Amino acid sequence: SRAEITYFGAGPALLPSDVLETAAQALVNYKDTGLGIAEHSHRSELAATIINEAKADLATYLDIPTADYETIFMQAGGTGEFSASVYNLVGAWVAREHAAVVAELGGADAADEAAVLAALRKRVETGLKLDYIVTGGWSLKAYQEAVRLLGPEYVNLAADARVANGGKFGTIPDQSTWKLSPDAALVYYCDNETVDGVEFPEFPAVLAPKADGTGPIVVADMSSNILSRRIPVSNYSLLFFGAQKNLGSTGVTVAVIRKSLLAPATVQPSPALMRKLGLPIPPIVLQYEIIAKNNSLYNTLSIFDVYIAGLVLKRLLQIFPNKVDGQEAVSKKKADLIYTALESNPAEYKIVPDKSVRSRMNICFRVTKNGAVDESEKAFLKEATAQGLTGLKGHRSVGGIRASNYNSISLEGAEKLAKFIEEFAKA
Numbered sequence: 001s002r003a004e005i006t007y008f009g010a011g012p013a014l015l016p017s018d019v020l021e022t023a024a025q026a027l028v029n030y031k032d033t034g035l036g037i038a039e040h041s042h043r044s045e046l047a048a049t050i051i052n053e054a055k056a057d058l059a060t061y062l063d064i065p066t067a068d069y070e071t072i073f074m075q076a077g078g079t080g081e082f083s084a085s086v087y088n089l090v091g092a093w094v095a096r097e098h099a100a101v102v103a104e105l106g107g108a109d110a111a112d113e114a115a116v117l118a119a120l121r122k123r124v125e126t127g128l129k130l131d132y133i134v135t136g137g138w139s140l141k142a143y144q145e146a147v148r149l150l151g152p153e154y155v156n157l158a159a160d161a162r163v164a165n166g167g168k169f170g171t172i173p174d175q176s177t178w179k180l181s182p183d184a185a186l187v188y189y190c191d192n193e194t195v196d197g198v199e200f201p202e203f204p205a206v207l208a209p210k211a212d213g214t215g216p217i218v219v220a221d222m223s224s225n226i227l228s229r230r231i232p233v234s235n236y237s238l239l240f241f242g243a244q245k246n247l248g249s250t251g252v253t254v255a256v257i258r259k260s261l262l263a264p265a266t267v268q269p270s271p272a273l274m275r276k277l278g279l280p281i282p283p284i285v286l287q288y289e290i291i292a293k294n295n296s297l298y299n300t301l302s303i304f305d306v307y308i309a310g311l312v313l314k315r316l317l318q319i320f321p322n323k324v325d326g327q328e329a330v331s332k333k334k335a336d337l338i339y340t341a342l343e344s345n346p347a348e349y350k351i352v353p354d355k356s357v358r359s360r361m362n363i364c365f366r367v368t369k370n371g372a373v374d375e376s377e378k379a380f381l382k383e384a385t386a387q388g389l390t391g392l393k394g395h396r397s398v399g400g401i402r403a404s405n406y407n408s409i410s411l412e413g414a415e416k417l418a419k420f421i422e423e424f425a426k427a
């Protein structure tokens with residue numbers, strides 16, 4: 001039964017049972033309307049209320065400065081955001097450069113169209129760069145998508161963790177070695193690498209805004225650690241996350257965007273201009289401005305998925321009066337329990353990533369007991385499953401064991417796993 005199992009899957013992940021029970025009821029008959037939540041129109045007042053409350057609760061929980069940031073719900077997953085971030089921020093970069101060129105050539109009335117285009121082309125050729133910090137499988141995929149959409153000439157692999165680590169992920173290259181471009185259209189990193197168990201210990205200082213408020217355009221993928229620790233929202237131009245780990249069910253993706261990137265000053269350039277420059281424009285469902293302008297309802301949004309996310313947020317706010325700080329303390333405690341159990345049995349287990357960048361959310365290790373890794377891991381998984389500890393198999397690309405310690409894993413669940421790790425080592 002559900003009560004006997006602690007599921008450590010990497011995503012979709014465990015959801016709180018009380019949330020699921022409320023959602024199950026709402027799926028059949030929402031607030032006694034006689035219709036289920038997935039049947040009501042996305043244009044109804046009740047749908048708008050669900051969206052607005054989820055946005056407000058997210059802002060409260062994470063302390064998002066709502067005067068400067070817009071939150072939107074989208075549907076293309078974390079993968080869709082790999083593309084959306086490229087399209088939208090290249091557009092914003094071109095819009096800024098376009099405005100600068102027009103001003104240089106005497107303003108909108110005086111500037112000759114052909115001269116503007118020629119000057120802009122030159123700026124694109126010499127100055128358009130997107131920087132990627134690659135620290136694991138997911139940032140690698142984002143980097144590859146940027147190369148696919150734009151061509152390699154515009155994409156800068158500013159750091160690759162594999163280079164100084166024997167071709168494998170598991171570290172974060174020292175920030176002094178990052179080869180950042182001047183005025184990059186974006187600097188991208190993944191805050192928590194779900195497959196490789198690598199998490200940034202804190203916001204990378206080299207990307208912090210300067211005293212005058214200017215700084216790089218930072219984009220972060222927070223799919224697998226959002227809601228688990230405090231983040232300096234104002235340091236980001238864009239952060240995004242799929243819901244299916246810490247927020248809710250698969251099917252909705254959240255983007256938190258600095259409003260100045262949606263404002264008229266950086267309005268996306270016309271498709272005609274982008275075509276002349278040989279640059280892509282976003283499919284309309286990936287264009288942040290459009291989605292934001294329509295309060296996430298440009299097209300049919302899965303209100304059911306937003307509803308589940310909203311229930312999770314309300315529950316978190318109820319449990320933790322000090323909001324994300326409360327969850328952060330619990331997340332750390334759970335991760336410490338599991339890592340301590342692994343560390344105290346060094347002959348039986350090998351933790352994959354370097355200690356300085358270990359993820360609190362995805363705990364990746366090998367079972368080295370008896371030397372035969374494959375056999376030991378099979379035995380570990382089999383016995384864990386028999387005790388109700390499931391979903392522990394590592395990602396198919398790297399193997400090993402991965403315990404995903406998301407918010408819905410209770411302290412008792414983490415204790416149970418830590419105890420099992422100790423017992424399996426001794427047995």
Ligand code: PMP
Pocket residue numbers: 010011076077078079080138190192193194195221222223224242
């Ligand atoms: N980024 C990270 C950090 C992820 O863990 C995942 C999925 N596990 C993705 C992006 C891709 O998300 P999706 O499957 O929703 O496209």
